[in-house]
Amino acid sequence: MELTSAADVAAACGDDTLIMWAAQGMRDGVRAWALGEAVAVASPELNRRDRLVVRGPAGQVAAVLRRALPEIGPSYRLLSDRALIAELAVQVPGAEWVGAFEWMDTAHPPAPEAPGRRSAPGEVSWLRDADEEVSGLLAEASPSAWAVPGLPGIHRWAGVRAAGGRLVATAADAWSCPQVGFVAGVATAPGHRGRGYGERVCRFVFDTLSAGHGRVALMVDTDNHPAIGVYERLGMRGRPMAVLTPPSHPWPR
Structure with a gap:
């Protein structure tokens, strides 16, 4: 099923911050799909890449990708949690591991500065x-x-x-x-x-x-x-x- 609004994406992904970021408020050019527990969001020119961000069980994600990839073209790179990417790398012939890094997020403002911690000067x-x-x-x-x-x-x-x-x-x-x-x-x-x-x-x-x-x-x-x-x-x-x-x-x- 193709998703057409940011609200649909949020409902499908359980409010996952990474997926919501990829959806970019469903701006022009962004597309999204869901199948069972799997969600895929194709976001062009996001952080200097065409990115296809996915989550869910590997088998369901693969099924979503079989539909999505022919429609969006070969420029998109898959981005997701490392464990899921490792599973997809094994399941999908011809897929290539590019690299690894950390995604970090918070739903709260910064914690107060520790008492006595000396802050750098300057505004x-x-x-x-x-x-x-x-x-x-x-x-x-x-x-x-x-x-x-x-x-x-x-x-x-x-x-x-x-x-x-x-x-x-x-x-x-x-x-x-x-x-x-x-x-x-x-x-x-x-x-x-x-x-x-x-x-x-x-x-x-x-x-x-x-x-x-x-x-x-x-x-x-x-x-x-x-x-x-x-x-x-x-x-x-x-x-x-x-x-x-x-x-x-x-x-x-």
Whole structure:
């Protein structure tokens, strides 16, 4: 069954934050399907990829994909919980494992800062006319960042400046949807790490997006333990995720 509204997707997926984010409020170009407990959402140009986000029992998901993939084309990559992707990789001839990472989300504003915890100086704010500064910081601190100024879907950048006015930490409100605020492009200048700048800018962005969307989410590399520690202190919990490239030929029925 094809789903045609964000409410239908929410009902089918049990309000799963990842699926709701993929649906993007069912903006133009997004399609979704359900079968039994399985849900699949095809979202074009989401976080720089055409993404097909799935959940449910592997057999039912495979049945949904047999219908969906011929209709959406070969550019979509499967994204889901790592255990499900591992099952699909075995079941589907020609599918290829791409990589793994962590999805983290929360339905609550950031936890209060711990008493006595020393906060980094400087005021955090939404930046204006600072694309060049943000690009320079990302090139130095996070050259592989998925979010960079000028990309479609990036709404705004937040940042904090050290004494002297240099931008030393930043994070973006990017690819958010009505139900989920999404954070990307988190970076701190190498010479200013370990001082709380990154946590301050994340706290600011999480708090703003939580108020506006109800939930906040992001993706982070599995081996980026310092960043995961920051996000956990701010109330996020993780899910191991993986990506699979579907076969270029039709799946056997």
